[in-house]
Amino acid sequence: MEVRIDKIQDIEIVKVNGKLDHSTSGEFLDLLLRGLEKKPGKMVINFKNVDYISSVGIRSLIILCKRINANGGKLVLTEANPNVLSVLKMAGIPEVIPILNQFEEILRYMDKASPGLRA
Numbered sequence: 001m002e003v004r005i006d007k008i009q010d011i012e013i014v015k016v017n018g019k020l021d022h023s024t025s026g027e028f029l030d031l032l033l034r035g036l037e038k039k040p041g042k043m044v045i046n047f048k049n050v051d052y053i054s055s056v057g058i059r060s061l062i063i064l065c066k067r068i069n070a071n072g073g074k075l076v077l078t079e080a081n082p083n084v085l086s087v088l089k090m091a092g093i094p095e096v097i098p099i100l101n102q103f104e105e106i107l108r109y110m111d112k113a114s115p116g117l118r119a
Contacts, residue, residue, distance in 0.1 A: 003031055011042040011110055017049040020057030029060040033067060041073045042110045048079035058091045065097050074110055076100050 001018035012035065020028060032043070045061075047053075061077070068075045077099045080088060088099065100106045 001028065003028060005035065009107075011044055011106075014043060014045045015049070016045060016047060019052040019054075020050055020060070021052060021054040022056045025054070025057045025060040028057075029063060032064055036067055036071065036073075041068075041071075043068060043073065044076045044078055044106055046079050047077060047081070047084055050084050051081065053084050053087055055091070058088070058093065061093065061097060076106050076109060078106065 001016065001020065001024035003017075004015045006013045006015070014032065016028070018024065043064075065075045075097055077088070077093070077097055078101055080099065085099070088094065093099070098109060100109060
């Protein structure tokens, strides 16, 4: 798994390549939580190049979401391929973390006042 973090305006764009499973989710979560210690805020995780996510990967997303929301930030997932999107939906992730695919839609969501913890 590879993770690249870019910034557009005040939004961190996290691009993940590979699998998010038991062997990679710990490193993934540690990396993103370390970044939140410096400045919690707005984060978009791009799943375009993620070909597999396990229950441990989903757990990492929920932990990350709770930490971001607790600090007044927002988390969005984007561009999940059909197989990964199916797993995310079966796990109920869209009820906790928005999955948006249009950049304008993501910006509108990020600009809205934070409703508080959804998870």
